[in-house]
Amino acid sequence: MINRYTADRKIRSDDAYTPGNKAGKRPDRASIVYSQRCREAYKDVPLVLGGIEASLRRIAHYDYWQDKVRRSILLDSRADLLLYGNAERAVVEVAKRLDAGQSINQIRDVRGTAFVRKDTPEDWMEIDSTRIDRPGKVDKIINPYVNTRDLPQCEIEQSNAASGETVEMDAEDEVQILHIEPRVRLDRSKTVIRIPSFEKVSKDPVLYAHASRVLHLETNPGNARALVQLHGDQEVWLNPPPIPLTTEEMDAVFDLPYARVPHPAYGKEEIPAYKMIRFSVNIMRGCFGGCTFCSITEHEGRIIQNRSKTSILREIEVIRDKVPGFTGVISDLGGPTANMYRIACKTPEIESACRKPSCVFPGICPNLNTDHSALTQLYREARQLKGVKKILIASGLRYDLAVEDPEYVRELVTHHVGGYLKIAPEHTERGPLDKMMKPGIGSYDAFKKNV
Numbered sequence: 001m002i003n004r005y006t007a008d009r010k011i012r013s014d015d016a017y018t019p020g021n022k023a024g025k026r027p028d029r030a031s032i033v034y035s036q037r038c039r040e041a042y043k044d045v046p047l048v049l050g051g052i053e054a055s056l057r058r059i060a061h062y063d064y065w066q067d068k069v070r071r072s073i074l075l076d077s078r079a080d081l082l083l084y085g086n087a088e089r090a091v092v093e094v095a096k097r098l099d100a101g102q103s104i105n106q107i108r109d110v111r112g113t114a115f116v117r118k119d120t121p122e123d124w125m126e127i128d129s130t131r132i133d134r135p136g137k138v139d140k141i142i143n144p145y146v147n148t149r150d151l152p153q154c155e156i157e158q159s160n161a162a163s164g165e166t167v168e169m170d171a172e173d174e175v176q177i178l179h180i181e182p183r184v185r186l187d188r189s190k191t192v193i194r195i196p197s198f199e200k201v202s203k204d205p206v207l208y209a210h211a212s213r214v215l216h217l218e219t220n221p222g223n224a225r226a227l228v229q230l231h232g233d234q235e236v237w238l239n240p241p242p243i244p245l246t247t248e249e250m251d252a253v254f255d256l257p258y259a260r261v262p263h264p265a266y267g268k269e270e271i272p273a274y275k276m277i278r279f280s281v282n283i284m285r286g287c288f289g290g291c292t293f294c295s296i297t298e299h300e301g302r303i304i305q306n307r308s309k310t311s312i313l314r315e316i317e318v319i320r321d322k323v324p325g326f327t328g329v330i331s332d333l334g335g336p337t338a339n340m341y342r343i344a345c346k347t348p349e350i351e352s353a354c355r356k357p358s359c360v361f362p363g364i365c366p367n368l369n370t371d372h373s374a375l376t377q378l379y380r381e382a383r384q385l386k387g388v389k390k391i392l393i394a395s396g397l398r399y400d401l402a403v404e405d406p407e408y409v410r411e412l413v414t415h416h417v418g419g420y421l422k423i424a425p426e427h428t429e430r431g432p433l434d435k436m437m438k439p440g441i442g443s444y445d446a447f448k449k450n451v
Contacts, residue, residue: 050084058084060202072114086299094110124226125186199232251307254282280334281319282335285301337397338394354367372405394418396422423447
């Protein structure tokens, strides 16, 4: 949909992912349409849906194009199973079990999957999501063109109150709080959290926000529990997120013999999106930033998964030797964030127990190891490779992390910036930045001084 329409919902005149940059080559909601066509053509073949579209739409979700809440894409696509995240391990496990003769309807215990079931199994404990997170008031958005100083204060308060729903609020400060009560410790592997149904979240913005927050609270593979959401008379069940790939597993994925060029069926027509990334190297995945406007955590998770230095350097050599048009410049060594490579919690025990949505907001967690030395060394060795003239860093930089390691900043700006360094202050004022869970402008000023 983003490739087909502008932010004003107007048809685009081009599509960077299509040969010849031609627009209109894919239908609206392609994942749903293609799934339905597959179902029509192969009625008895299991249908498994994956990719970022599946990840971001696995529960009831707001759809910008229709300006309404839509139900899970699992139902609209009529798929038997949904895989969210990068899902390499899940793809292999599902394929092996199908090959062994299991029915797709028997595969119900794979992490990182979602499916439809009739009810909660008898040996599972179901808890209501309001025991995890307490729904809070949503303030009405005031018209930005109205000078609020000209309005009586009581009118503003009444305007805000009118938008709130009949939900229990904290009497003192009327803010959303994490509601924790002493209770019997449950077996998390046999516990499912019931979030508000599609019918409820589609009509109530407070419950929609609550369901979304619970989804994000259950993203740590070390302690996440299953989720279930009712859609009419169908239950959409989400298993906990997948265990992150080890470095060895990441290397195995990236070391496969990829062609590194578009499919021959496209002929000699140029594909703009391919031209942009053909000389870039993905060194890690995931993000622990927790920015409220971002979808990375929902898809790739909050724990950084790293490739080995050997695997990364090997890929640069493959690009040098095999990719047509290489001039000696690697356009990026990065990922969702340029400088989270090999940055993680100081101990696996703390990491697996943590339920914070962000490791860097409102400040950097004292348990986060911010040492950039592994990334600095990678940069140095990469630019020493024969035939490599320049290594650029095009991924966005998390500057509040970078200032923790001045040596990394010096290495970056001295050798790896091609004119402009990409950073994203997002805003200058504390209010909007807090809502986005981004650092204050003071972090930007400190970084600018270092540079």
